[in-house]
Amino acid sequence: MNFEAIKSIYAFEMARTRRTLLQSIVSPVITTSLYFIVFGAAIGSRMQEVQGVPYGAFIAPGLIMLTLLNQCIGNGSFGIYFPKFTGTIYEILSSPISMLEIVIGYVGAAATKGLIVGTIILITASLFVDISIKHPVMMVLFFVLTAVSFSLFGFMIGIWAKDFEQLNIFPMLIIPPLVFLGGSFYSIDMLPPFWQAVSHFNPVLYLVSGFRWSFFEIADVNPVVSLVTVLGFLVVCLSITAWIFKTGYKLKN
Template identity: 65%
Template sequence: MNWQAIRSIYTFEMARFFRTLMQSFISPVISTSLYFVVFGAAIGSRIDQVDGVSYGAFIVPGLIMLSVMTQAISNASFGIYFPKFIGTIYELLSAPVNFLEIVIGYVGAAATKALFIGIVILATSALFVDLQIQHPFAMMAFMVLTCVSFSLFGFIIGIWAQNFEQLQLIPLLVVTPLVFLGGSFYSISMLPPIWQTITLFNPVVYLISGFRWSFFGMADVPIGLSLLAIAGFTALCMVAVWWIFKTGWRIRK
């Protein structure tokens, strides 16, 4: 394993993040505050509690998941697409670096950025609501796994994309709607039975449900299914990345 190559890619990607640190820090703080104003104040005044948890606290795991997923995809997809766009990816491919080291460098940096954003949102949320985490280690494990899995997914999108518009296509038209419809701001038990069944086909439900369990000890689906879902998604993304580098799909062709 060429750790120097991994460190170089990781350091380069993180340096780009720190150059816009204030923007990266302020944006999630403002967005989280607006969500609490809109959902916490407006809707929270009509919904006192959800399964014994105040509505303001109930939406925190959904807010974190929404930002972590989108940030992980965005950072990873742009990180690998930009070298494709300017042509420096061929220098990387011709260097004595294998595909695993490239993936670890780019995905590791994207996951670190998303994790940072998640922690910032968690800290911001604590300013608005009384937040207690029942299973802190499980919470961090879920967040890290989500950051890694969706960074892998974003890496695949960055390779697939042929222009900057396509970079935003899947996050905006697929991932964000799935998160909003995946129980981010409500419990699926509040839905009619037919919609509860339909919602269970949304894979994001299992991620948010497991993450919410780590906060409040309650979940819409069994915690084992949540772990299985995120492990399966991560494995699927890893297989897809391996196939891309094996065939050179949209990298060498």
């Protein structure tokens, strides 16, 4: 294992975050604060509790997950797309670095940045509502697995994308609707039976539900099923990434 190569890629990607603190850190915090002001004050005043949890606290895990997914996908995709865009990807591919080391460097940095922002959002949320974490180990497990899985997913998007428009399709047009419709701001038990069944086809529901369970012990889906879903998604992403490097898909041409 070439740890020096991993360290170099990781350090380079982390340095980019320090150069864009306004976009990377300040913007998500302001956005989350606005969510709490709008949803917590406007809707929370009319909907006091959901499944015995104050509404402002109920939406906190969903907001954290929304930020985490966007950050991990965005950082993971841009990190590998930019070398493709500038042509420096060929220097990386021709150097004595294995596929595993490249993935660890880029995905590790993207996941780290997502976890840092997610932690800041959690702290920000605690300033607005009372948050108790009843299962901290499960919370950290969901937190880390989700960050790694979606950073890897973003890495795949960065390889697939041929321009900046395609690069922004998932974080801008697909992930937010899935999060909003995945029980982030409501319990799917509040929906009619048909739409409850439809919601179970939304993969983000399992992430939000499992993550919320670690806070309040309430969930729309069995937390074990949620954990297995996250692990399954991670395995799928690893398999596709291995195939990409094996075949050279959109890397060799």
